[in-house]
Amino acid sequence: MNVANDLHAALNDAVGPDQVFTGAAIDLRYHTDLRGQPLPRPGFVVRPGNTEQVAAVLKVAQRFRTPVTTQGGRTGVVGGADAPPRGIALSLERMNRILEVDPASMTMTVEAGCILQSVQDRAEAQGMILPLDLGARGTATIGGNIATNAGGVRVLRWGMMRDMVLGVEAVLADGTILSGLHKTIKDNAGYDLKHLLIGSEGTLGVITRAVLRLRPAPTSTQTALLALSSFDHAVTLLRRLEGDMAGTLSSFEVMWDDFYTLITTANADKRPAPLPSGAPFYALVEAMGAEPERDAARFEDVLAGVLSDGLASDAVIAQSGADRDRLWAVREDLNEPMGRMWPLFAFDVSVAVSEMEAFVIAAKAHVRARFPDAEFVTYGHIGDGNLHLMVGTGKADGDTHHAVDTAVFETVQRFNGSISAEHGIGTAKRDYIGYTRTPAELALMKAIKGVMDPAHILNPDKMFPA
Amino acid sequence: MNVANDLHAALNDAVGPDQVFTGAAIDLRYHTDLRGQPLPRPGFVVRPGNTEQVAAVLKVAQRFRTPVTTQGGRTGVVGGADAPPRGIALSLERMNRILEVDPASMTMTVEAGCILQSVQDRAEAQGMILPLDLGARGTATIGGNIATNAGGVRVLRWGMMRDMVLGVEAVLADGTILSGLHKTIKDNAGYDLKHLLIGSEGTLGVITRAVLRLRPAPTSTQTALLALSSFDHAVTLLRRLEGDMAGTLSSFEVMWDDFYTLITTANADKRPAPLPSGAPFYALVEAMGAEPERDAARFEDVLAGVLSDGLASDAVIAQSGADRDRLWAVREDLNEPMGRMWPLFAFDVSVAVSEMEAFVIAAKAHVRARFPDAEFVTYGHIGDGNLHLMVGTGKADGDTHHAVDTAVFETVQRFNGSISAEHGIGTAKRDYIGYTRTPAELALMKAIKGVMDPAHILNPDKMFPA
CATH class of the missing domain: 3.30.70.2190 (Alpha-Beta Plaits)
Structure with a gap:
């Protein structure tokens, strides 16, 4: 009890008592999954107002060896921002300011909690665009987009989120502030720490601010x-x-x-x-x-x-x-159709374009060997080699899910693809990352994690198998 | 003597005695600088024929704690591939095969020693391009382009080398082969090790093969x-x-x-x-x-x-x-003009486009405060925020060089830019990397280097201050 009280007091010191929530004072939005089902409640929800407060929280977490999961808009689909039971859910929702628009450099500097759509709107008001676009634009945050290297429907031309980030500021596990808010497109001075942080799903640091690259608005x-x-x-x-x-x-x-x-x-x-x-x-x-x-x-x-x-x-x-809009609705108005097919398991994989059709045939055959009546729905960002595959077997239990996952991911492995093109690993796919990464790659990732977060406080139950 | 003999014998075992060179048998091209001046001769030049031989060489180097510098076309301008005195110059020149062209996926899989121009030519023969282009195209290798994240004159549209690499295979310091030869544009399964290796100048691993992304040839x-x-x-x-x-x-x-x-x-x-x-x-x-x-x-x-x-x-x-060609010659035919200005110091920096003019004025003023008669020549890839600045003071001695470097890099720091936009750090700029990277960034880079190459055998005297 004393430790918990000490931790609570230390968090109060870090961000002010009015931004630390516990027990029943914790809103459901911090521990609800995609389908609205409650997840275990975290020990604390902490809402820092600036980078220094984020650093202070991580120093507290480090001292108490308490896990920290950073939360943005909670629109991810792999559980990467699920709150840590008995740990700290670090919500950046208060850090939502657009700090600067520089039209000559075509950059926007923002806090990580900015909503994607507000950034899009601000860019468009000045004749520019942030090319990233995805269905969750009204809720997803820039910090979450960066932490998960978001994709979407325009990757073919403008790339993924990592291609739109010129600089990041992040707080490391020990509370060190890593300042890299440059506006430079080209920067070959040492290892690219920015690209290491992008897509690391909150396991290597907390992204607090970013310089985004804008583009001229098409007419x-x-x-x-x-x-x-x-x-x-x-x-x-x-x-x-x-x-x-x-x-x-x-x-x-x-x-x-x-x-x-x-x-x-x-x-x-x-x-x-x-x-x-x-x-x-x-x-x-x-x-x-x-x-x-x-x-x-x-x-x-x-x-x-x-x-x-x-x-x-x-x-x-x-x-x-x-x-x-009507044409795009064919591709994007999925709620009712998916409801008809429910329960289903959704995949977001990538393979070489030249092997995509063969992959789909093989994956379907592999699933049907176990579930002869399985139904499939297949679509994707083909220009990027990214396939979304939905599989319905009429069952939603864990064994069925595991069997279908295994069949699809074994096929991905055989075609030298990726088990996650754009959604990330989180908790949903962490047991399968070995189908897409070699033991040597995983060992190196874990070694980097070990050196950047030796106490394993940053989103410790995500990305790698337990 | 016994250790040297043992090392020699082990290298012979790794690649065959006909691909290990010592003493006077070492051709000058392996230890000559940009201006044709000889550098200290390395202990060994070793020329592996495949990835497994590269791994065998690194295992030997690891065992004998011998530094290894990977060499491609030797066209870098910051000394990043200068042979290690008493160490091993690992030349990939024999690994120069184009392994596959996949037109449907628009990819080319190559060995690291492939000459850039041969890759460009092969792509063009099939109606595609590798957009990377630079003056050294006839000598520079793809492995060198990747290890230094090469830039050039088309970054504005197609990005730098890192934007054209879909997958890499590399050998780590301990001889582990890191296989990542995927053809996928999107891949969010774990940390992006590829981007960590790209631009690391041979200090984290030896890039042996790569999958390149091609584009449709403009007409x-x-x-x-x-x-x-x-x-x-x-x-x-x-x-x-x-x-x-x-x-x-x-x-x-x-x-x-x-x-x-x-x-x-x-x-x-x-x-x-x-x-x-x-x-x-x-x-x-x-x-x-x-x-x-x-x-x-x-x-x-x-x-x-x-x-x-x-x-x-x-x-x-x-x-x-x-x-x-005549218009481009104004930009690129620099030999005679640079000769007239010689001796000069060349800079490759980047700053925000909105601050570029102010930066040039400030940098000139800062240099002229010490060298009132200094001459300047200024140009750059402005679309990318990348400036090339040449400074002539009539002197080429080390003290003058250091004073001019310091004046320019202090200005870069004040404008929150990068001391190296596209050329890299190597030995030429390693003492100045602190002007462009914070102590926290450098500490993290060194920690990553420490975990990936604990014995510091990979290009150990490059990138970081001695």
Whole structure:
């Protein structure tokens, strides 16, 4: 009891007693999973207001050997920010200020708790964009985006979150503040600590501030949905559009027939299907340019060529913003369709584009060897080699989950892919990381973790097998 | 003597006696600096033929506590690959095979000793490009490009070398082979060891193979030289072209008047100056697209707007490949001009674009406070915030060099920039890394070095102060 009291008092000293919560005073949002189910309550929720307070909290945690899990918007899907039972949930939600916009350098400096959408909006108000975009934009924080190296639907052109971060400030496990808030695109002075922290899921440090790289806002958006008769056609189309659209192709999303049929059927009451189902594949493509009228004509020309060359069997081009939203809804309005398929297990894997179709066939066969009636829904950011695969077996128990995970991840391993393209490892995939990383890689990761967090206080139950 | 003999015998066992060289049998190319001056001869030159032989050599080095410096094309400019006196120069020149081209995945898998130009040529033969380009392309190797995170003149669009590497295989200090030859663009499974190795200058491991990301080959190139009346105009022009050229702007190089006047005067016998000197700044801009005729017209339209808006005072657009070469020669044909200015000290720094002009003024003032007659030549990849600054004081002695370095790097520190944008640290800048990295950053780098190479055999005298 004394230790707990001492710890509580020390946390009070670090951030002020009004920002330390315990017991029933802890709001459910700090310990609720994706589906709204409560998780074990953490010992403390602590809400620092600045970097120095984060450092003070970590020094306290270090002294008391108490685990700390950093929380942003809690929109991750692998449990990486699940609060540590009996430990500290470190919420950065109060650190949500935009500190500076520098239009000449095209940078924005923000605190880690900034909501992605507020950053997007601020950039757009000044004729720029932060290219990162994803469904959770209204809740996800920049710090979380960095800690998980977020992906999304525009990676093809602008890369992942790590490609939009010029500098980070982070607090290390011992409370040391690592200051790297540079605005420089090029910096070859020593090891790239920034890239080591990005994607480390709160296990190596707490990201507190960042300098983001902005881009000029495109003034035109061209969007189309195409029906394709084979996966080879999808790959050929991708490469052709990348060439013909010369640097402006921003999305190339492919849906397998199972996905397209499920979505358009389940959402039929909301909106008609933009193209009839029945084709083996559908591609949603988008390009963003700088000459609205000309870009539309060019896009139509390129797609006309694609059709006349037989690369696509049918196509619909968005003629308005509303059209565009309807086309994207086919790809993104997943709640009702997923509900029909529930229970399901979701995968976010990557393999070489050249092996993607073979991978899907092999993964399905591997799952069906154990679950002959398994249903699949398949789609992904094909331009990035990233597949989302949903598997439904009618069961949701742990043994079934493990068996399906194992079948899919064994196939990923055989195809030399990654078991996590963009969602990360967290707790959901930590037992499987060995399917995607060699023992030598894992040993090196653990050695780095050991030197940066020797007391294992930073998100200790995440990323690596227990 | 016995230890040396034992070491020699062990190296013979590792790679075969015909690939181990000592004493006078060591060719000068393994221990010559940039200007052709001989450096101390290494104890051994060892030339492995494959990854397993690299691992065997490192195990030997580990056993004998012998320093190992990996050598590629020896085109670095900071001494990072200078052979270790009494140690092992590990030349990867025999490991120069292109192992696979995968057009559907747009990847090429190569051995580290591949020459950059041979990779460029192979990609182009299949309608693709490796976007990395730099003057040493005919000698520099892919392994060296990765180990130093090479930059060049197209970073603005395609990024640095780290943005073109999907997977690496490396051998760690203890001989462990770290296999990461994935073709995946997205991979969030654990810490990004690839990014840690890239740019580590041979101090954390020996990169032996890599999967490179290729891009569709552009079919049109538009190039122009513009005269500008202020640096503000340069920044405005950069942002306008980035917007108007929608993803196709690949180079934006700015030359200060001192640079332009020196180059065009010194090379006057070779070719006339494309624009008269006298403007405060010149910008060399290039865009690469997919519609040759249309792109030329668009480029002319955009530049006409730039001129009529007063953003540029004069401009010349290349009408042919020969024109284009002549424009680039203004930026790149530096031998004769640099000879006239010799002795000089060269800098490769980066600062925020918004502070670049102020930085140059401050750095010049700081140098001139000590050397009132100092001459400067200033140019850079402004789109990337990367400046090259040449300083001539008429003297080349160590004290002068140190005084000029200190003045420039103190200014870099004051502007929160980097003392090395693309060239790296090596031996040339290791005593100054503290101007660009905090004590906390350096302590963390050294801790990582300590855990990955506890015996300090990998390029031990590089990157960090002695």
